[in-house]
Structures are given as structure tokens and as C-alpha cells.
Amino acid sequence: MNEDIIVGRHAVKSAVSSDREINKVFIQEGINKQQIKPILDLLKDRKIMVQQVPKSKLDQMSDVPHQGIAAQISPYDYTELEDFLEAVKGKTATVMILDGLEDPHNLGSIIRTADAIGVDGIIIPKRRSVTLNSTVVKASTGAIEHVPVMRVTNLAQTIDRLKEHGFWVCGTDAKKSVDYRKMEADMPLAIVIGSEGEGMSRLVKEKCDFLVHLPMVGHVNSLNASVAAGLLMYEVYRKRNTID
Incomplete structure (x- = not known):
């Protein structure tokens, strides 16, 4: 082993x-x-x-x-997509799809935030993507033990499978998109975060039901992938959880 x-x-x-x-x-x-x-x-x-x-x-x-x-x-076991879909059946679930993320620190940070707010799972592709290595484990500060991670062969086909189970797919793109604060979140939701350098792939972008962007007014027109993911996860949490 x-x-x-x-x-x-x-x-x-x-x-x-x-x-x-x-x-x-x-x-x-x-x-x-x-x-x-x-x-x-x-x-x-x-x-x-x-x-x-x-x-x-x-x-x-x-x-x-x-x-x-x-x-x-022993190596970390990835969760099977079908097992995940069965586990979240009937829930207003949230899953993060990481399209070609390469930095293990970003993946670890996303897992940590996902655990903090109860995101149900994370999907990564088998090719051109960081895997669950020791750096990811360290960056997650233990959250990796609590967030299912699925590693799939084809993201586009995986999105189709999610849609069959009632998920809506939200992509992140600066063009032809709405402010992320206007996004709907009262349904099962899959949020796509693109790679650090290239963003979402064309096929994955075409599969999205809607696109959102994070407004920026500074001089550098981009955000770290884990920061962007964190903002979107917390926006979903904010919309689904009212303050008592």
C-alpha cells in the first residue's frame, strides 16, 4: 500500500x-x-x-x-460521485467544482472554508489538477477529514450528472455575468472555480446555467482562487441562513 x-x-x-x-x-x-x-x-x-x-x-x-x-x-480515499449524490439526495446541497486548480495551498484553503460553512463536497478533475497531497492536508488544517472530495475523469459529464440530480451550475466569469450578490441560492448548487491562470475551460463554461463575477475596483483585476471561492461559498451561506 x-x-x-x-x-x-x-x-x-x-x-x-x-x-x-x-x-x-x-x-x-x-x-x-x-x-x-x-x-x-x-x-x-x-x-x-x-x-x-x-x-x-x-x-x-x-x-x-x-x-x-x-x-x-494511508492515502486519502476519494469519494465516488454516485455515493455523494445518494448522500445529498433531498438536500439543498452545495458542491464546489475546481476546474484545473494547480496550487495545493489553494485547494487546502478551499477545503478548510468548505468545512467551516458546511459545503457538502468538492469535485476535482483527474487530469491537469492538484491532488490530495501532504501540502493540501497541511493547508486544510484537518478539514480534509470532513469534506468529501471527488476526483472525476470528465468534468462536463459530471456536470450533466449533477444536473440530472437537480443541481444548478454557477460559473465564475468576468464577462456576460451578473454580480455575485444577485445569485440565487435556494436550490442545489454547484459552483465552478476556474484555474489560477486560465479560468474555466470552454466546455465547462458552456455547461453552466448562469455566470457571476466578483466586482473589483482596484488596480489588479483578479483574485486568488481560494479567496474567490471563499466569497462565493459565504454568499451562498448568507442567502440560506438568516440572522436570528
Whole structure:
């Protein structure tokens, strides 16, 4: 079985708290164990092997800050599209479609925001897209354990399948679109975020039921993909949840 490495206290704690198969946890020699006591208690309860290693070994495991802890885990399992559709049947669900996103930090950040506001799932393509790697896990700060991620062969066909299950598809595009604050959100919704450099692909854009844009008045006419995704997710949340 292939293995992956996740690093950081939030990511490791979330993995240990879940049902994920964890083979071993590495902690830095000399680390203040009181600071990671909740994690160590979970590891003891699950009888997971813990090994103390030099900081240099942890540095070699990842190119992102590890906070003195890393875990060797089985690869993350992607959710099947049909299983997802069955799970959200009858709900006013929201799913994010990431069309060719390449930056793992953006994907991790989107997963983190999706978990924060209860987005039901995320769809990524198998080709020309970032995958669920250790950098994504770290950037998600553990949220990856709670948000289903689907990896599909063909986004256009996947959109057709979503539409068969009652989803409306919202694309993001600066041209021939409406202000995102006017978007409807009282139906199952799939929101497409295009790649960092090229935006949505032509076929995916043609499949969208409507297009929205984020108004900008500054000198740089673009937003980071994860920021744009976050604004759209929170707009859906705002429209569906009134303040008591």
C-alpha cells in the first residue's frame, strides 16, 4: 500500500481523531510534550506507534512547516460521485467544482472554508489538477477529514450528472455575468472555480446555467482562487441562513 506524510499539529490531530489508517507518528526530539498532550493521548488510545526523530528528519519529510510532528498515513480515499449524490439526495446541497486548480495551498484553503460553512463536497478533475497531497492536508488544517472530495475523469459529464440530480451550475466569469450578490441560492448548487491562470475551460463554461463575477475596483483585476471561492461559498451561506 502506498503511504503519504502529513505534517502539522492540526492536520495530525484530525487524522488521528478520524478513522483514517495511521501507520506511525513522528515527533521531534526535545519537543514540549505538554503542548501536544491531546494528540499523544489520542495516539495512546488508538495504540499508534510514536517515534522520536531529529528535526532534520522532519524537515526532509515535507517542504511546509511541520510544528514538530508528522504522521505516516494511508492515502486519502476519494469519494465516488454516485455515493455523494445518494448522500445529498433531498438536500439543498452545495458542491464546489475546481476546474484545473494547480496550487495545493489553494485547494487546502478551499477545503478548510468548505468545512467551516458546511459545503457538502468538492469535485476535482483527474487530469491537469492538484491532488490530495501532504501540502493540501497541511493547508486544510484537518478539514480534509470532513469534506468529501471527488476526483472525476470528465468534468462536463459530471456536470450533466449533477444536473440530472437537480443541481444548478454557477460559473465564475468576468464577462456576460451578473454580480455575485444577485445569485440565487435556494436550490442545489454547484459552483465552478476556474484555474489560477486560465479560468474555466470552454466546455465547462458552456455547461453552466448562469455566470457571476466578483466586482473589483482596484488596480489588479483578479483574485486568488481560494479567496474567490471563499466569497462565493459565504454568499451562498448568507442567502440560506438568516440572522436570528
